Amino acid sequence: MTPRRRSDFKLVVAFSIGALVLVAVGPAVLPDFMINNLVRAFLYAVVALTVDILWGYTGILTFGQSAFFGVGAYATGLVFTHMGFSPGNAALALGIGCATSAAAAALVGWLAFYQGASPLYASVVTLVLPIIVTQILFSGGTFTGSSSGLSGFESFDIELRTWFWIAGAFLVAVTAAAWMFVRSDAGRVLVAIRENEARCEYLGINVSRVKIWLMVATAVIAAIAGYAFAGVQMVVAPEYAGFVFGTELVIWVALGGRGTLIGPVIGTLLIDVSTAYLSGNLPFVWKLIIGVAFVVVIVALPQGIAPLVSRVFRRPLRGGAPRDEVPELRPATETPLAGLAEAGHHAIALSGVRKNFGSLGVLEGIEFSAQRGELLSLVGPNGAGKTTLMRCISDGAERSGGSVLVNDHDIGRKAPHACVAFGVGRKFQNANTFDALTVAQSLRIARTRLETPSLWARDASLDLPEAALKVMQATGLDQFLGMEVRHLSHGQKQALELAMVLALEPSVLLLDEPTAGLTKPERMQIGRVLTELTGRHGLCILLVEHDLDFVREISSRVIVLHQGRIVLDGTVAEVVESELVRTIYAGGGHLAGARS
């Protein structure tokens, strides 16, 4: 069956035609000086859009888009200066600019977006890039023109008004494409990354790869803008690749409104054109006003001017599907264990797993295995290492020693998203969701790994595996599909996260206190769902719980963890009757270990 899809195609076409009409009549009504400035501003606005996609939508604060613009411009300047102008050389310059930018972006991405990198570090790398590029240009001597750049090279024989049409059409096309993209299912993944990167990673999304591809794509677009810039202006200078221009782009986006598309475009056009008019008369005062406005907007209006305007006109400019658009829930064609250990013997097998923080040992010699259909409870006092153990199973980089096999695959040092591919689904101790997304959108993010999202449209139906649907129905969440997650109750968030994890179609489910903070009836419901998951769907569930009554009711086996070691591994009856467990939980003050 072909899924029905929704998109803003008609709206985007209507908007684009309107904008193109404006561009078409522009040269007829505007003075030459203005036309020249607008050509430049159109190209700057394209680069500002790439900053907005990276920063406004995905949360990557970048100072480096100027470098890609500069690379595109210099490729043109260098080819035309040293090889002369010809149609072939024009194509060559474009190719060199795009390829160099893409390569630099891939390098930046590899450096900036490694597993566990901080957002600050990514910004640092994007700040270093333009500094390196300008220094290279400075040191290029007569080849790059050093600090004065290159000028006077032969370029396209196109009149200014035609350039106006080309640059204007380019801006409209990039804006329209960005519009379709940010409101598509794939575009929503970017917002999910901005909201909660760790959750995305544990939903099996390779966040690093998404960010690197995004970096490469936006770099190429910026390079094309730089190519056109050099073509029309016939001047290139190191400043266009510099860090200060990079921060200016961020300022325009911030003033216009990050996370909207129209805001940064309008912001860039207005500021750049006003700068051209005003900087002649009051150059420093104008820059001062921009600086003050920027500080005021960041402090007092972090979303920029555009949302303010849109609130006045009551028109939603922000990305994301309209709030009332709710997909239809459907059962998915499930492929659990596809390619995994259908016939394998262990769902999970740990041997000699060890974790220490410096000299402090948190886990020592953890050794156990579990089969499909088992509901294994992990109990133990606070600080026994239960949550740490969960981490060691779901993220290969966590443990200090030993091995973890999931469905007979060694997880090695693999990242959480790779562990998800082996069949692990992890629910965190505190409800870990996407506050700014709706319930339906969150579940769609959870399906990203199994159903490649469209880059330009929204699927009109949401296919979920039976278990996830059951959780939704049992907790009544299916009535709230269009509601933003931040408005849900604590219990509903817990249920949503469980449904999201089940939407991954995991075969090994790690649940860290899934019933903490829930009411008794809610707890009973979750308990029933869990026993059904193991009984009917053959999942292996590893459950961390403090509520021993709950554990007793649903577990098929219990492991007691104390001070980082397994002290007991047996049936519910064995554990309940154990003297040792009673001592650990009730009496033994001398046994109460260090809390992690």
Next chain:
Amino acid sequence: MSQLLDIVTSAAILYAVAAGLLIVFGVMKIINFAHGGFLTVGAYSALIVTKLAWNPWLALPFAFVVGGVLGMVVERVIVRPLYARPLDAILATWGLGIVLGQLITLYFGREVQFVASPVQGAVDFLGESYSQYRLILVIVAVALAVALALVLNGTRLGLQARAVIMNETLARGLGINSGVVRFVTFSLGAGLASLAGALITPLSSVDPGMGVPWLVSAFMLVLVSGISLLSLGVACLVLGGAQVLVSTYGNAVLGGLTIVVLAALILRFRPQGFARD
């Protein structure tokens, strides 16, 4: 030998420039991108002292006070609302840096100007004839490090600052007014940036855009130092030393890139940088 002195004196200058940024980052977890602006303010404070024909040594306390007072205002108006938004704080302080630069340009003009040096010429040091002022800078940097260490470890405010660094929530629960700690820290950081600006002006010229390259170096040094004054010293010696060597044996362009490139690579493979785990 003279190369060794170059390394030590360069490291001392970097240390003086980066120390203010480090304490703000350590206590407030905020990158103050107005650090370059404050440094420029300090340099122009020294220029005022020169123009008034005061004793050049007075430039140091004067710059420190000007920067500190400016820091107090900025903390109240701009930084305080942004505690919970560290990336926005970078942007707002960067915008502030632009504003400071433009105000200075409007008042003092764009041209490059020069400041009187408190001492002139070279002295014989360990058999080398070496710039007297650069040697004095080493003493100043060491004195600065000792003074900061004493404040952090020997005063009540220092104790409170360390408590806020380790666990702000707990510190507040124990009755420490973290707002006051932040206020004092930011003012001190701004004062130190301004002091550093006055310290370096006899070696370089003064212009409204002078702060940016210093900001970038200081920022990278602070990132690789974690939040320790000691590891900042190590970072300044290692990266500053590398910069001197690359500039001498390579070329000036590569030298200018040494600190940023090395710091970015160090952080990639060892995120805690020079700090112990």
